[in-house]
Amino acid sequence: MAVLPFPASATTVAVPWRLGSIAPVLTTALILAAGVVLRAVGRVAPRRGSTAGRRWLDKGDRPPTITEVLTHTHGDCARIVLQTIALQAQSLTGSELAAAGIDGDATRRFRIWAHVGMPPEQVEQIGRSPRAVGLLALIGRENRTVRVRDVRQHADYRGLPPHHPPITSFLAVPIRFRGDVAGCLCLGNKQAGGEFTVEDQQMAEMLAARATGALDSAPAEEDEANARQWLQTVLGQMPEGVLVVDRHGEVVADNEALRSFMRAKTSGNGRLDPRTIEMSRPSGDRLPSDELPVMRAVTDGELTIGREFVASGPDDRPVPLLVSAAPILTNAGAGDGAVMICQDVSTVRKLQRVREEWTSIVAHELRQPISVVTLRSSLLLRSQLSSEQRDSVEQIARSIHSLGRMVADLMDASLLESDRLRVTLTRLDLGQLLADMVRRTPLASARLRMHAPEDACLFVRGDAQRLEQVLANLLSNAMKYAPPESDVVVDLGVAAGQAHIRVTNVGEPIPQDELPFIFNRFARTRAAGASGVLGLGLGLYIARGLVSAHHGRIWAESNAADGTTFHVTFPLDGPAVPVEPPIDRFRLPAQGGPHDSPTAAGWS
Amino acid sequence: MVPTRVLVADDDADMLAAVSDALSSLGFEVMAVDSGAGLIDCLATDGPFDLLVTDISMPWMDSLKTLRSIRTAGVTTPVIVITALTDAQIPSRVQALGANAILLRKPFDLDELAAAAQRMTAGSLPGADQRR
Numbered sequence: 001m002a003v004l005p006f007p008a009s010a011t012t013v014a015v016p017w018r019l020g021s022i023a024p025v026l027t028t029a030l031i032l033a034a035g036v037v038l039r040a041v042g043r044v045a046p047r048r049g050s051t052a053g054r055r056w057l058d059k060g061d062r063p064p065t066i067t068e069v070l071t072h073t074h075g076d077c078a079r080i081v082l083q084t085i086a087l088q089a090q091s092l093t094g095s096e097l098a099a100a101g102i103d104g105d106a107t108r109r110f111r112i113w114a115h116v117g118m119p120p121e122q123v124e125q126i127g128r129s130p131r132a133v134g135l136l137a138l139i140g141r142e143n144r145t146v147r148v149r150d151v152r153q154h155a156d157y158r159g160l161p162p163h164h165p166p167i168t169s170f171l172a173v174p175i176r177f178r179g180d181v182a183g184c185l186c187l188g189n190k191q192a193g194g195e196f197t198v199e200d201q202q203m204a205e206m207l208a209a210r211a212t213g214a215l216d217s218a219p220a221e222e223d224e225a226n227a228r229q230w231l232q233t234v235l236g237q238m239p240e241g242v243l244v245v246d247r248h249g250e251v252v253a254d255n256e257a258l259r260s261f262m263r264a265k266t267s268g269n270g271r272l273d274p275r276t277i278e279m280s281r282p283s284g285d286r287l288p289s290d291e292l293p294v295m296r297a298v299t300d301g302e303l304t305i306g307r308e309f310v311a312s313g314p315d316d317r318p319v320p321l322l323v324s325a326a327p328i329l330t331n332a333g334a335g336d337g338a339v340m341i342c343q344d345v346s347t348v349r350k351l352q353r354v355r356e357e358w359t360s361i362v363a364h365e366l367r368q369p370i371s372v373v374t375l376r377s378s379l380l381l382r383s384q385l386s387s388e389q390r391d392s393v394e395q396i397a398r399s400i401h402s403l404g405r406m407v408a409d410l411m412d413a414s415l416l417e418s419d420r421l422r423v424t425l426t427r428l429d430l431g432q433l434l435a436d437m438v439r440r441t442p443l444a445s446a447r448l449r450m451h452a453p454e455d456a457c458l459f460v461r462g463d464a465q466r467l468e469q470v471l472a473n474l475l476s477n478a479m480k481y482a483p484p485e486s487d488v489v490v491d492l493g494v495a496a497g498q499a500h501i502r503v504t505n506v507g508e509p510i511p512q513d514e515l516p517f518i519f520n521r522f523a524r525t526r527a528a529g530a531s532g533v534l535g536l537g538l539g540l541y542i543a544r545g546l547v548s549a550h551h552g553r554i555w556a557e558s559n560a561a562d563g564t565t566f567h568v569t570f571p572l573d574g575p576a577v578p579v580e581p582p583i584d585r586f587r588l589p590a591q592g593g594p595h596d597s598p599t600a601a602g603w604s
Numbered sequence: 605m606v607p608t609r610v611l612v613a614d615d616d617a618d619m620l621a622a623v624s625d626a627l628s629s630l631g632f633e634v635m636a637v638d639s640g641a642g643l644i645d646c647l648a649t650d651g652p653f654d655l656l657v658t659d660i661s662m663p664w665m666d667s668l669k670t671l672r673s674i675r676t677a678g679v680t681t682p683v684i685v686i687t688a689l690t691d692a693q694i695p696s697r698v699q700a701l702g703a704n705a706i707l708l709r710k711p712f713d714l715d716e717l718a719a720a721a722q723r724m725t726a727g728s729l730p731g732a733d734q735r736r
Contacts, residue, residue: 360690364661367688368616371711375622378714379629404711411690422692 066103066182069218070111076336077231078102080244080253081214082114083328084339085185088240089207090116091306091324091341093200095187097167100211102175102183105132105140109331110183116326118165120301124333125163134158135172140181145173145205149195150513151188165189168516171196173208177215185211194520210238228253241321241342244328245274247335249298261319261344262311278312279321293325297338301327304340311342320345352418359414366407373400409538413521416545423463423549427573430458430467430499431492437468438475447479452492456576458499466546470554471501473539474566478505481564494576498552498569506563515558519544607633608725611650613643613658613667614686623657623686623717630718639663640670647679655725656683660694668697675701682724684708684717 070078082100090098097117104110113129132140138156139146148154151170160167167188175183185208190196214234219226231253235242241258245251251271258272265276275289289295293304304325313319325340377397385393415421431452438448478488482505491502510518522537540554547554552570610632614620617638624636632655637646640662647653658667671683682704687694688711698707708720 363690364688367710368619371688372616372618372622374711374713375626375717379622379626382629382714400711415690420692 063178066177066215067111069177069215070103075112077227078215078218079112079114079328079330079336080231080339081234082112082211083116083326084235084238084242084244084341085207085211086114086116087324087326087339087341089185089187089204090326091322092203092207093171093187093196094191094194094306095169095171095189095196095200096191097165097188098186100175100183100185101129102177102211102215104129104136104183106137107131112183113331115329117303120327120329120333120335122163122165122333123329126161127332129331130161135170136184136186139172139174139184143174143176143181145171145201147171147196147201149517169195171200171204173201173204175208175211175215177212182215183211184208194517241344243272243274243294243340243342244337245294245298245339246337247298249274249295252337257344258342259314261313261321262342263314263316280310280312280318282308282310284310292340293323294338294340297325297327297340298335301335303327308345309342320349322348356414356418356420359411363407363411367404370400370404370407374404406536406538409536409542412542412545413538416542417521421545421549423466423546425461425463425550427459428462428464428467430460430462430501430570432457433462433464433467434471434490434492434501437471447482447485447487448475449487449489450492451489453494453576455580456578458492458494458576459573460499460550460570461573462550462570467550470543470546470568471503473543474503474568477539478503478564478566481505481507483507494572495569497572499572501568502565503568504563504565509558509560510556510564512558515556518556519554607631608654609633609635609652610655610657610721611643611646611653612636613638613640613656613662615639615659615662619659626714626717627657627721629714630721632721640667643667643670644674647674647681653681655721656681657721658683658685660685660687660689668694668701671701671705680704684720684724686710686712 082102086098086100089095089100095117097115099113099115101110101113103112109131110129115123130136135146135151135154135156135158146154148170150168151157152168154170169190170186170188172184172186174181175185177183185204187196187200187204190200214230217230217233219230232255235244235253235255238255239257241260241262242253242255243251243258244253251267251274254272263278264272264274267273274292274295277289277292279287279292281287287309290299293302293307293309296302296304302325304323307323309321309323311319311321322343322345323340325338327335328337328339330336373396377393377400380393381390381397412421434450434452438450475488475490482488486506489502489504491500491504493500519540520537521541544554547568547570550570552568554566554568556564556566558564608631610627612620612624612627612634613636614623615638620636620638624634627634635646635650635653637643640658643656643658647656656671658671660667667685671685674681680702683701684706685698685701686708688709695707698705704724706720706724708716712720
């Protein structure tokens with residue numbers, strides 16, 4: 001399998017399922033329902049050992065092998081099915097790379113290996129499908145799913161071919177043919193550095209079962225019309241709308257689901273005319289026909305994952321769709337058409353609105369009593385209290401402050417998840433913002449050391465309140481996890497043309513196996529859990545969302561020697577503005593790292 | 605010295621009492637009502653006030669609509685709008701009430717309330733009639 005994500009300029013990738021976590025659940029239900037229906041009608045049910053009603057080409061009792069079936073079924077039809085399933089798997093699980101392969105073993109390369117997520121030129125550089133060795137051999141040998149946080153740590157991992165992008169998180173499920181493993185559906189690099197979940201595994205296993213059902217119903221006679229009919233039947237049984245075009249952009253196949261929510265004319269051969277499909281962006285702008293995701297996939301090799309569009313339905317009703325599209329590539333990387341999958345998300349939209357209303361009501365109702373307790377405790381602290389009473393009231397005040405923070409975090413996380421978090425960008429002096437923030441907060445303790453240019457101001461476009469929230473979170477974390485009496489160092493500078501903030505604390509490093517996941521929602525390190533530090537594990541998730549809303553980047557480095565450093569970068573709003581005379585708000589020299597300045601004298 | 609008069613409106617009895625007590629502790633003379641209708645009634649019968657502190661979400665008519673009506677009638681009393689709501693339009697709706705209106709999001713503590721009240725009453729003469 002493969003895929004470096006496409007270059008940003010050539011890729012349209014939206015975070016899958018930002019409509020909310022209910023979307024995959026709905027899709028799961030749809031897939032399950034489809035499975036039930038398919039089994040009920042007995043069209044694609046895997047009936048192991050049953051050969052009744054089938055005519056095998058070899059005229060004997062031996063059922064055909066997967067190799068023979070692929071020969072009869074025409075490779076391009078089987079590739080379309082696998083490509084569609086790989087694209088569904090990538091979209092539903094939020095992985096960067098997906099591939100579905102069948103008919104290979106330790107000595108023979110997979111006959112079909114359908115990629116999603118890797119640019120065509122990279123597939124071409126790799127140039128061939130893999131053999132079933134290493135982890136792929138394990139899946140075949142043990143006939144089971146493999147799901148790992150870091151594939152490189154797996155005992156059976158044998159590396160990747162040259163030009164293959166690196167893979168960390170990995171999920172692979174077997175695709176079976178007549179009960180035996182015939183191939184696998186592989187997913188790599190869960191987006192945002194996460195790991196694949198049990199739900200992802202269930203989703204992948206259901207999709208692999210769909211592939212199994214399709215292969216089991218493949219035509220036994222070598223006939224192109226049969227193969228096309230088989231393809232049409234398989235696509236027809238999918239709950240999502242599917243459109244497949246050839247390398248010239250002509251429709252090869254579509255399905256009823258697509259026609260049920262998309263208005264388009266049919267040409268003389270009964271197939272849809274893609275040029276008549278009416279699709280708009282959420283803003284209402286109509287997409288020209290050559291801008292349809294499936295057309296972009298054919299012409300530019302562009303990958304679209306989980307992007308929102310609105311189709312004009314057959315009854316003129318606008319239908320919100322979640323659309324994914326990918327080029328169909330041969331094993332050697334040659335373009336051979338494209339596939340587009342559309343999911344009607346009207347129901348999801350309604351549920352999303354309900355959930356947002358619910359979240360808002362809960363937050364409102366919680367804030368009301370929190371406000372009362374906050375005010376009452378601060379009033380009490382102004383009155384005459386004994387030492388014990390004062391301790392108790394201060395404890396109440398701290399706890400209610402934490403509760404208020406958690407409610408705010410839950411609201412922010414909800415806004416981020418539904419893509420409704422808004423920032424108002426204005427031109428800001430980042431050094432001044434840092435200085436003001438630290439002066440206003442109790443964090444401005446003697447432990448804080450600041451480094452920043454004295455002779456220039458760095459301007460960015462930002463939302464002051466939200467940037468403060470990000471930086472306050474990083475400082476608060478650093479204070480929490482640094483040993484008592486040790487310094488927390490904040491550096492502001494310019495790197496690679498960007499404003500670059502580093503927040504560093506010494507002390508126990510974050511374990512390397514936890515580092516890629518600390519920005520995930522509800523992520524709590526083992527150390528945080530063991531230390532009893534309160535929190536929901538949303539702070540860094542929100543920080544990443546806010547930094548991203550500012551077109552910036554956030555990441556962390558941690559090791560025993562240097563401690564833990566969080567890096568945040570933002571695009572500069574113009575060149576640094578020289579200041580004459582130098583600003584004396586920092587006593588520290590502009591040069592030097594966090595630990596090399598014995599003159600560090602703290603915040604002035 | 606005439607104390608600075610504040611009218612507080614909130615339909616939550618506990619919140620109304622807490623805000624009223626907090627403002628009293630800061631030296632304000634406080635009157636409290638529990639509805640938008642009460643706010644209008646009190647302004648008409650017990651005014652003038654130097655400061656209004658009102659929750660947004662109240663039965664029958666939210667306070668932003670009430671305040672808009674009051675502004676239209678020529679009352680320019682400074683106002684602190686307090687809310688636990690998160691609607692994205694709220695800041696602009698508060699801004700539309702004029703420069704002497706600010707938003708204070710719940711939860712807030714005594715210091716934040718004091719700072720907001722200080723900002724809104726700075727320069728005003730306690731008890732001065734601000735109706736036009």
